[in-house]
Amino acid sequence: MLHIDAIHLREINMPLAHPFETSFGMTTSRRILLIELESEGLTSWGECVAGEHPYFSDETIDTAWIITEAELGPRLLDADVERGGSCAKIFGQIRGHRMAKAALENAVWDLEAQVKRVSLSELLGGTRSVIPCGVSIGIQSSIPHLIDKIETELAAGYQRIKLKCKPGWDTNVFEAVRNRWPDITLSCDANSVYRMRDLNCIVDWDRFNLLMIEQPLWWDDFYFHSLLQKRLETPLCLDESIRNRRDALAAIAMESCGIINIKVGRVGGFSEAIGVHNIAEERAVPVWCGGMLETGIGRSHNIALSSLPNFTLPGDVSASSRYWSQDIIEPAVTVNDKGEIVVPTAVGRGFEVQRDRIDALTVRRQTLQAKARVTA
Ligand code: OSB
Ligand code: MG
Secondary structure, X not given: OEOOOEEEEEEEEEEEEEEEEEOOEXXXXXXXXXXXXXXXXXXXXXXXXXXXXXXXXXXXXXXXHHHHHHHHHHHHHHOOEOOHHHHHHHOOOOOOOHHHHHHHHHHHHHHHHHHHOOEHHHHHOOOOOEEXXXXXXXXXXXXXXXXXXXXXXXXXXXXXXXXXXXXXXXXXHHHHHHHHOOOOOEEEEOOOOOOHHHHHHHHHHHHHOOOOEEOOOOOOOOHHHHHHHHHOOOOEEEOOOOXXXXXXXXXXXXXXXXXXXXXXXXXXXXXXXXXXXXXHHHOOOOEEEOOOOOOHHHHHHHHHHHOOOOOOOOEOOOOHHHOOOOOOEEOOOOOOOOOEEEOOOOOEOOOEEOHHHHHHHEEEEEEEXXXXXXXX
């Protein structure tokens, strides 16, 4: 049994080292909810990936804060928590709020790994000692700027370049990049900005030999993606619309995609992420680990998840320095010259959390305390 004595919520504010632009807007700084669990002298961490605005998903840091404080936190403190995998049931009555649930559940897995004296990767069922890494490159002010960025990332060793796109920053951009680099592994991510009227435009991208086209249509859709996939050679990849393993099953059965992006926050925690991974693996659908501009805490959890066997494609898990001038873990996440991250084998997440640095970045905090435990 894991005895959780207290749950600490904090909001930290961190400026991004480089602004990140997607089809839904520009992010220059992040407001991040961190969860810290205290348990019999141990401390574990979770990061909530909800954004400041409900643009990627319907959650925000503020909805996650409220639901954690009022519903999820009290339930976790009252429950008999055996392991990380117990959380889905503990939170089962609460609909939605998957990013809030994931932050707590992942902190419980982080704790379980420490109690069992194993690495988080081992606890999750990881088999890889290194993970292949790609980068997600935001919309830039000009094509020459983008070419410079890609040059830098390729020189650093990254194995796959993903371009954020939107109408006006798509066909012309893919053309310029393919002219410069005919053979690199290239993909794009539209974050749901296109509609069926754009079908012919998207079908034309087959000539760019993209590894995949990520979430071109509505954020909650499988059906229209399946119609589009029938017209395309290039595999579609779903991100936003996969909320759980049933969605993954439905999307695969409907042939809405050939590849799945797994984000542990988007599916509600490690248990469900493993479920999506397993269902895809059984059906020979490759997966990769998405990113949400995480700090080192969420990043270290993504590294552990990416060590599972069906994470065969390079993920959006890259070096801390691409996001932060100074990360909140030690050492920072680095990528070797083959574009790989070495999976830590130390107990737990394998990176030390820098509490002083977190304290300095904290703008709001709240503690939920367990009721006094009755001992026999
Ligand atoms: O769709 O993958 C996405 C960032 C914020 C919201 C959505 C997405 C992204 C990214 C960034 O692509 C990936 C990263 O963390 O590098
Ligand atoms: Mg995406």
